[in-house]
Amino acid sequence: MGRFKSATPFLVFAAIAVAAQWLMRLTGTEYYLVQLTMALYYAIVVMGLCLVMGYAGQVSLGHGAFFALGGYTTAVLTTRDLSEWQEAAWAQALRQLHLLTAREDLYGQAILTATPWAAFGVAMLLTFVVAHLIGYPALRLKGHYLAMATLGFGLIVYRIVLGTTFTGAADGITGVPPWEIFPGLIVSGRRPVRVQNYYLACGLVLALLVVLRNLVRSRVGRAFQAIHDRETAANAMGINTKEYKLKAFVTSALLAALAGVFFTHYTGGIAPSEAGALKSVRYLALAAVSGMSNLWGAAVISTAINFCSLRGWFGSFDHAVFGALLIVIISLAPEGPLKPLGLWLRRCCGWRAPTVPAAKPVDSLHGPA
Amino acid sequence: MDTSSLALQYLLSGVTKGSIYAVVGIGFNLIYSATGVLNFAQGEFVMLGGMLAVTLLAFAPLPVAITGAVVVVALLGCLLEVVFFRKLRRHSVLHLIIITIGLSIVIQDVALHVWDERVRSLPYFTGSEISSLSFLGASVSPQVLWVLGMVTVIVVMLQGFLKYSRPGRAMRACASNPEAAMLAGINIPTMRMLSFGLSAGLGALAGCVISPITMTQYDMGVPLAIKGFAAAILGGMGNPLGAVVGGLSVGVLESFSVSVLPAAYSDVTAFAVLLVVLFVRPHGLFGKPLGEGVREH
Numbered sequence: 200m201g202r203f204k205s206a207t208p209f210l211v212f213a214a215i216a217v218a219a220q221w222l223m224r225l226t227g228t229e230y231y232l233v234q235l236t237m238a239l240y241y242a243i244v245v246m247g248l249c250l251v252m253g254y255a256g257q258v259s260l261g262h263g264a265f266f267a268l269g270g271y272t273t274a275v276l277t278t279r280d281l282s283e284w285q286e287a288a289w290a291q292a293l294r295q296l297h298l299l300t301a302r303e304d305l306y307g308q309a310i311l312t313a314t315p316w317a318a319f320g321v322a323m324l325l326t327f328v329v330a331h332l333i334g335y336p337a338l339r340l341k342g343h344y345l346a347m348a349t350l351g352f353g354l355i356v357y358r359i360v361l362g363t364t365f366t367g368a369a370d371g372i373t374g375v376p377p378w379e380i381f382p383g384l385i386v387s388g389r390r391p392v393r394v395q396n397y398y399l400a401c402g403l404v405l406a407l408l409v410v411l412r413n414l415v416r417s418r419v420g421r422a423f424q425a426i427h428d429r430e431t432a433a434n435a436m437g438i439n440t441k442e443y444k445l446k447a448f449v450t451s452a453l454l455a456a457l458a459g460v461f462f463t464h465y466t467g468g469i470a471p472s473e474a475g476a477l478k479s480v481r482y483l484a485l486a487a488v489s490g491m492s493n494l495w496g497a498a499v500i501s502t503a504i505n506f507c508s509l510r511g512w513f514g515s516f517d518h519a520v521f522g523a524l525l526i527v528i529i530s531l532a533p534e535g536p537l538k539p540l541g542l543w544l545r546r547c548c549g550w551r552a553p554t555v556p557a558a559k560p561v562d563s564l565h566g567p568a
Numbered sequence: 569m570d571t572s573s574l575a576l577q578y579l580l581s582g583v584t585k586g587s588i589y590a591v592v593g594i595g596f597n598l599i600y601s602a603t604g605v606l607n608f609a610q611g612e613f614v615m616l617g618g619m620l621a622v623t624l625l626a627f628a629p630l631p632v633a634i635t636g637a638v639v640v641v642a643l644l645g646c647l648l649e650v651v652f653f654r655k656l657r658r659h660s661v662l663h664l665i666i667i668t669i670g671l672s673i674v675i676q677d678v679a680l681h682v683w684d685e686r687v688r689s690l691p692y693f694t695g696s697e698i699s700s701l702s703f704l705g706a707s708v709s710p711q712v713l714w715v716l717g718m719v720t721v722i723v724v725m726l727q728g729f730l731k732y733s734r735p736g737r738a739m740r741a742c743a744s745n746p747e748a749a750m751l752a753g754i755n756i757p758t759m760r761m762l763s764f765g766l767s768a769g770l771g772a773l774a775g776c777v778i779s780p781i782t783m784t785q786y787d788m789g790v791p792l793a794i795k796g797f798a799a800a801i802l803g804g805m806g807n808p809l810g811a812v813v814g815g816l817s818v819g820v821l822e823s824f825s826v827s828v829l830p831a832a833y834s835d836v837t838a839f840a841v842l843l844v845v846l847f848v849r850p851h852g853l854f855g856k857p858l859g860e861g862v863r864e865h
Contacts, residue, residue: 258662260669336847342662343606347797348846351839354794358839362832476790480669487666515681522673529663529670530656 208495209405215499216401220394231510232397233388238505239400240462243407245485245501246494247454252483253492254415255447256427257338260479261349262455264356265326267474269456270463271360272322274372276313280304285311293317304374315378315386315464322460323453330452331445338444350476357474371470378464386464396465403461404498407454411494414450423447427492477518481505484521487528490535573705578823580703584712584781586819587719588614591774592796593803593811594726595767601743601806602763603653605664609672610771610796611789612679616641617772618784619679622688630693634776638769645768649761672789679786690779697780711780718777722770723812730808739763743806791835795822798842804852814853817841 223229244266251257281299284290290311293299298317304310313321337348360366367373377387384399385392414420422443425433434440463469472478485504489496504524507513513520532539592610599607620637628636652667692699693714700707729736741749742759750756775784782788798818803810818838825837845852 258666340846340850343665344801344846344850346662346665347606347794347801348843351794351798351842351846354791355836355839355843358833358836362830362836477673480673483666483669516677519674519677522670522677525670526652526667526674529659529666530652533659533663 209409212405212408212495212498213401216398220397229393231506232393234506234509235502236393236397236400236465237462237509238502239397239404240458240465241482241485241505242404242498242501243458243461244455244482245489245497246404246407246411247451247458248482248486249489249491249494249497250411250415250423250454251447251451252486253490254420254423254427255444256423256430257444257448258342258346258483259349259448259451260346260476260483261333261353261356262451262482263476263478264353264474265330265452265455266459266462266478267356267360267469267471268326268329269322269459270469270473271366271372271459272325272456273315273318273460273463274375274469275366276318276321277315277376278304278372278374279312280310281313282309282311302376312376315376319378319460322456326452326456327449330449334445334448334452338441338448350479353474353476353479357471357476360474361471366471369471371468373468375463375467375469377467378461386461388465388467400461400465404502408494408498415494419443419446480525481521484525484528488524488535490537493535493537496535496537570705574827576704576706578827579820580706580708580712582820582823583816584715584778584819585823586799586816587715587812588774588778588782588792588815589795589799589818590812590815591719591722591770592792593799593815594723594808595771596797596800597806597808597811598739598763598767598770600800602739603649603760604661605653605668606797607764607767608665608668608793609648609675609789610767611791611793612672612675613641613645613768613771614775614778614792615679615784615786615789616644616675617775618690618779619683619688619775619786620772621690621776621779622784623683625690630691634690634773637776638772641772642765642769646761646765648768649764653760653764654757672793676786676789683786685786687783687785688779689783690776692780693777709781711777715777715781718773719812722773723809726770726808735759735762791838794842795838798838798845801842801850802845802853804854807852807854810852810854 219235220232223231244262248259248262251259281290282301290299294301294311298314299311300314301309301311333349333352337345337352340348360371361369377385377389377392379385380399384395386396386399388396415423422433422438425436425438426440426443430440459469459473462473482501485501486497488504489500508517508520511517528536592614595610595613596607599605599610617637620640621633624633624636627633648671652671653664656664656667692709692711695710697709700709701713702708730740731737738749738754739759739762741752741754742756746756749759795818796815799815800811802814802817803812818841821841822834822838826834829837
């Protein structure tokens, strides 16, 4: 029974995903899937942000930059033509290792670029390094200083990609090739693989939800929670707060970069606005709306709101919607609207509030780590 | 132009930009010491000041338009305090900061709808774009003198206000120990409102004097806020005079960076200064490392 219960949210999520696709197929609006897929990738960033904000209690206004870091690394590596070094020994060696590939660009010219898998690896590695470099000193700072430091980092990345011809300056990079994860599964925005890509994004979100849920219920997750609640006390309990904060920050940066890589292959390009402060604030707003420490809420709500935004339903008030959401949610229900809403619904329907079961380690894998 | 006069030219442009960062930094300081909130919407006050003055200029002469803009923005600052921050005293500081981020975006979007995305500017207070004075071989626009003069006046008046006037001293008391100030009969909510109003008004004034040089656009606020914050941190939070030194340093560094790095990266220099200061000396150049506030361990 308990096992079944813990699987319920996953089944509900999967059911919603399938229902949405069928609804679109039946109403002939299957092109909505494109925005829905993009929104799912954005949701991954928000889930990562929830980990760092809701569980470890550290604010970050630089997640747009990590998303862009992943996206731009992939985009640069997979579009940059290296054929001038074709004869060089290192290029030959990398080709042997399948890290470089010869392909045709949009205009049918033969070019030599990194393979998407290699680019993915480099993007993750780079993000790992950068997140450590920024996180290590930044996480020693408190609340607003940390917010400003991460915002400053985000703006630096934004200005650099905007001002560098290497990254396409204001135009960004286009012509990023599809990514064949394994034969038959291609990350690409092309029409024949639209449905496939939608389910790929759903699957990725679900898989990450499982991983993150297990993480927050493990020893590591409880350490995060302790830091969130009272850092000094956590420290006194023997939790190495610096290390755990850094872990949470780097993990969420990697999630953002992962989303960036998939997003870039899916849309076939990336623009500097992805690194902008407004994007980072959006992620913050979405994390706040989902209650910061509610991974399910983060996945569902941020997908829904981002989908509306990408479809252009907010019109010219696109940014204002996110700003207003932040203000309203934080001032009226700082714990997120879901919990009070649920309690209110229960009271209305005369249900008793369920007794909260004591937290227990779910998996033996992370338990005694 | 030889190197020394080129350097002087850079220096002057840096000091001009830096004095605006200084005013924004002072604004951060005022609100922070009175309420403990870091107001991310600080840059928006500067933008609103410039925009409102440009609009009012259609109906009134320049001095009246500027005064009007400053008064309106100052009132807006008071209003924000009353509506958003008075009721929410019990919220954590992090939540209050997130609210100011939201405010910053909403103000930006409202400005975009009211004034569209065109770049606007006030006319030069004296002379025009092409009039220039020569100063030790460098040419200076008279507007630069206006900016420097105005900022000097702001700083001197503010120091006088905080040191010698009754409300100014009450504000300082409120910053250093709110409970003791309350026991001494100081109305703390009023002082908090006043700090928001004052900080917004100063920002608006800075927005007016800089408008002929850097122009005013709806999205100018965020970079200004970051650089103003860098100025405040560099000078040490809670030290308005430090913010002036900090602002000038950030401006001059940014301006000289153009001679080494591409101009597109000039903002990067300023933000990098912020990061370095935050990481290395978060208590500022002149401050003493305090246990309280900045760092946790």
